[in-house]
Amino acid sequence: MGQGAGGGPQPRGGATLAQVAARVGVSLNTVSRAIRAPHTLRPELLGRIAAALDELNYVPNRIAGSLAGTRSALVGVVVSSLFHSEFAAVVEALQTGLLARDFQVMLGHSHYDPAREAGAVRALLGWRPAAMALVGIDHHRDVSRMLGEAGIPVVQMWDVGGEAIDSAVGMDHVAIGRAQAEHLLARGYRHVAVVGSLRPHDARAHKRCRGVAQALAAAGLGEPALATSAEPGDPDLGGRLVAELLARHPEVDGIACNSDAVAYGVLRALRARGRRVPDDVGVVGFGDAEASACLVPALTSVRPPRAAIGRLTAEIILARLEGAGPRQLEVAWDILVRDSTARGSTVSAPI
Amino acid sequence: MGQGAGGGPQPRGGATLAQVAARVGVSLNTVSRAIRAPHTLRPELLGRIAAALDELNYVPNRIAGSLAGTRSALVGVVVSSLFHSEFAAVVEALQTGLLARDFQVMLGHSHYDPAREAGAVRALLGWRPAAMALVGIDHHRDVSRMLGEAGIPVVQMWDVGGEAIDSAVGMDHVAIGRAQAEHLLARGYRHVAVVGSLRPHDARAHKRCRGVAQALAAAGLGEPALATSAEPGDPDLGGRLVAELLARHPEVDGIACNSDAVAYGVLRALRARGRRVPDDVGVVGFGDAEASACLVPALTSVRPPRAAIGRLTAEIILARLEGAGPRQLEVAWDILVRDSTARGSTVSAPI
DNA sequence: GGACGTTGCGTTAGCGCTCACTCTGTGCGA
DNA sequence: TCGCACAGAGTGAGCGCTAACGCAACGTCC
Missing domain, CATH: 3.40.50.2300 (Response regulator)
Structure with missing residues (x-):
């Protein structure tokens, strides 16, 4: 790396305030002020400092600034x-x-x-x-x-x-779960299930799941059938879970998914099994992912802001x-x- | 915030090495060593320092560490x-x-x-x-x-x-573009077009586009039809571009998309226009997004590692x-x- | 014309840590 | 007995910057 052109040894990364100051012939602090409070300097001096700053390609060291300064x-x-x-x-x-x-x-x-x-x-x-x-x-x-x-x-x-x-x-994720179920019920689906990734510590997913159960209870229906897993929610998981779900609960006609990615796999698996969506089964997702409007059928989904x-x-x-x-x-x-x-x-x- | 329990004023964020050192009754540097080079200390001292570190909930200040240390x-x-x-x-x-x-x-x-x-x-x-x-x-x-x-x-x-x-x-994005076109040609599509977002400074997208042109030239075909835009590549853009493309070039039967998101919109628009994929038109994407395997028809795409x-x-x-x-x-x-x-x-x- | 701001810059003291060095005591061979 | 290596701990300088203060030189006003 060699030595700096004019003023002390080359620091690890770029020029320092001290080098700029030495070049202009002012104190270090004056250069700092030129950056932080330009109006406190004479315009002429400010111009010279700005030129030196530019010549040396000065980039403020934010590490040093954070350490010295009041706030990060x-x-x-x-x-x-x-x-x-x-x-x-x-x-x-x-x-x-x-x-x-x-x-x-x-x-x-x-x-x-x-x-x-x-x-x-x-x-x-x-x-x-x-x-x-x-x-x-x-x-x-x-x-x-x-x-x-x-x-x-x-x-x-x-x-x-x-x-x-x-x-x-x-x-309010409980309310979201309720809304998913209520929407399915309003469309005439009666046997609602929850499908998706349900990690032990994903509290939001658990709340949505609880919301579905609440809505079913309020409608005088039983507990929702569950097909969940701790694996990440992707289309393949959705496919596997829905296969398992239909084996256990063939009567299911409404599926609330924990994410749109899971819903993609659910739709694909239903199609492969000859279940028509939306005629035989209704599917609602969560998240409104980019592809959801382009699927066949297009996926109904909760859109978070x-x-x-x-x-x-x-x-x-x-x-x-x-x-x-x-x-x-x-x-x-x-x-x-x-x-x-x-x-x-x-x-x-x-x- | 008040004062620290045992040693000097409370710093802005958490305990300092000096506070831990004061509590144990050793020098600041010894505590630093306990963290960075534990084997240079007596096990007994190390234990006492570890206890103090834990009691004070010491979190090393990486800002200070970066400034003082040799490397960030x-x-x-x-x-x-x-x-x-x-x-x-x-x-x-x-x-x-x-x-x-x-x-x-x-x-x-x-x-x-x-x-x-x-x-x-x-x-x-x-x-x-x-x-x-x-x-x-x-x-x-x-x-x-x-x-x-x-x-x-x-x-x-x-x-x-x-x-x-x-x-x-x-x-090699030129090679990717070539492969997209060659794949379409190998499947019997002859009138290949490029559709997607083509921002002025997205060099990769331009290279893929050039690759398509190269492959067509090598096959003795003319320049690819282009339907591009500087807007971000999403399904809606794909839909609009393909509408415009088919109006200008109704003969197009193969579409290389610059991203899968665009391809989603392309597939939807083709379907809406009654063009059957893959029978009438072949579509290949780039990126292998999560939903691509779940579309109808499932999208052929380039998968980057x-x-x-x-x-x-x-x-x-x-x-x-x-x-x-x-x-x-x-x-x-x-x-x-x-x-x-x-x-x-x-x-x-x-x- | 002396007390009092104001402007414009320099001085100084750290921020919390790392690193090179110094110092102290112990063990051990000559 | 002395020297000497070495583990284990302390000392001091300084990373590049900010912020509080200091201090001339210049108005301003009674």
């Missing part, structure tokens, strides 16, 4: 799993909201495992974030304790049915950082009714 | 767009490989825009990462310059047809950090042949 420029975000999954759009909206204020997002993953979630939270806290956001509201005590003791704003996303550590923005949740989370974090109090809010969702529950008629025509 | 624990990753998109699995595999060595991944997004990519790279370099990984191999000069001057390992992912800054691991690319990127980064030289490697991909190009017969039976 990082926000930690923990999701169950960004990948093959439903939280990407939430994180994108969150990130967009925070980037505008120059906050960096640092991502961690729980993989639906409380121990790994605690590990991810601990790892992120090591970077001393200004705030944290995480998916879910029912957490392991270690997680709640660490987050509570951190003394920073914490926003729990996606779910609202629980006790928030600080702030929360999400949906992902972008809104991410945007609101960013807003709450920024407000909390400026002294506002904690907030807890529930966001609205809707059911996109498509052909997979349109018994006897076509609800949405293909393009 | 961060790796910067820039993708076009993680969301609605194809890079999630790559990043997941990359992250898994790096997390094992205690590296944190920091994500940035280019949104297929060179200026935003430069901004993302600059922002990430501000955190003084130990290495960088980014999607694509054809970058704006500013990006190449910044990365070259940073003096850290740089791995360019996903594409290989260009000059690497340091290391690269990806696919996402996990392998991510894993190899992690391996190269770790090796480079330990002194190994730069590497450039091309990974293999394949075409999953399904019903959408199975003219006259069913290739893959539904489950």
Whole structure:
């Protein structure tokens, strides 16, 4: 790497404030001010400093800045799993909201495992974030304790049915499950089952499942048939579970799926078995994934306001950082009714 | 926040090494050693320090560690767009490989825009990462310059047809485009078109497009019909583009799509127009998305080895950090042949 | 014309940690 | 008896920056 052109040994990454200062002939702090509070300098000096900054390709060292400064420029975000999954759009909206204020997002993953979630939270806290956001509201005590003791704003996303550590923005998943079942019942399906991935610690999925049971009970029907698994929810899982379900409960004519990916496999398996959707069986998904409107039949699904949740989370974090109090809010969702529950008629025509 | 129980004012986030040291009655450095090099301490002392560490819930401050230490624990990753998109699995595999060595991944997004990519790279370099990984191999000069001057390992992912800054691991996208077209031609489709999102700076998409043209030329056929747009590639775009395409070129009987999401919309629009797939028109996608095997007809698609690319990127980064030289490697991909190009017969039976 | 802001910059003291070095005591061979 | 290697712990400097304060030189106003 060699030596810098004019001023001391070359630091590990790029120029330092001290080098810029030496080049211009001012103190280090003056250069810092030129960046952070330009209006406190004479325009002429400011120009010279700006030129030197540019010549040396100065990139502020945010590590040093965070250590010295009052507040960090990082926000930690923990999701169950960004990948093959439903939280990407939430994180994108969150990130967009925070980037505008120059906050960096640092991502961690729980993989639906409380121990790994605690590990991810601990790892992120090591970077001393200004705030944290995480998916879910029912957490392991270690997680709640660490987050509570951190003394920073914490926003729990996606779910609202629980006790928030600080702030929360999400949906009522029991109500979603109820709505899935009620929709099927309203369309004349009587034997409703729940199919999908049901990991031990995916509290949201359990709540939706409970909601289905509630709706059936309210309609004077029995418990829903269950075909669930702790494996990740993908089409193949849906196919296997529905095969197993129909072997045990051939009378099932309505299926509430825990995710759209599972529903894709359910539709395929039903087709392979000669069960017509929606005439023989109605299927409703959760998540409104990209392909759902393109399937045959198009999949009826619950659409969560992902972008809104991410945007609101960013807003709450920024407000909390400026002294506002904690907030807890529930966001609205809707059911996109498509052909997979349109018994006897076509609800949405293909393009 | 108040004062700490035993030793100095409460710092901004959690206990410090100095507090732990004061509690045990040793020097700060000894506690640091207990964490970084436990074998250099007496077991008895180590036990007492471990107890104090635990009691105070000490979480190492990685900001301070990075500033003081020789090397950073961060790796910067820039993708076009993680969301609605194809890079999630790559990043997941990359992250898994790096997390094992205690590296944190920091994500940035280019949104297929060179200026935003430069901004993302600059922002990430501000955190003084130990290495960088980014999607694509054809970058704006500013990006190449910044990365070259940073003096850290740089791995360019996903594409290989260009000059690497340091290391690269990806696919030959021209060859992919050729394979898409050759597959269609081999199935008897003669009038091949390209449909999909073709952003000005998405070099990979342009290369695949060029590959299609090459294959047609080699077969003595003319230029492919094009129906492209700078909008993001989703099913609706596919539907609109194919409508426009068929209006201009009703003879088209083979469609190579730039992404599976676009292909979904293409299939839906063809169905709505009464064009039978695969009998009248063959459709091949790119990306092998989750739903592709569940569509009717199931979509033939190019499957990129996402996990392998991510894993190899992690391996190269770790090796480079330990002194190994730069590497450039091309990974293999394949075409999953399904019903959408199975003219006259069913290739893959539904489950 | 002396007390009092104001503007514009320099000085200084850390943030919490790592790393190179120094120091102390112990064991052991010559 | 002395020297000397070595394990085990302490000391001090400094990473690059921010923030609080210091301090000239220049108005401003009674």
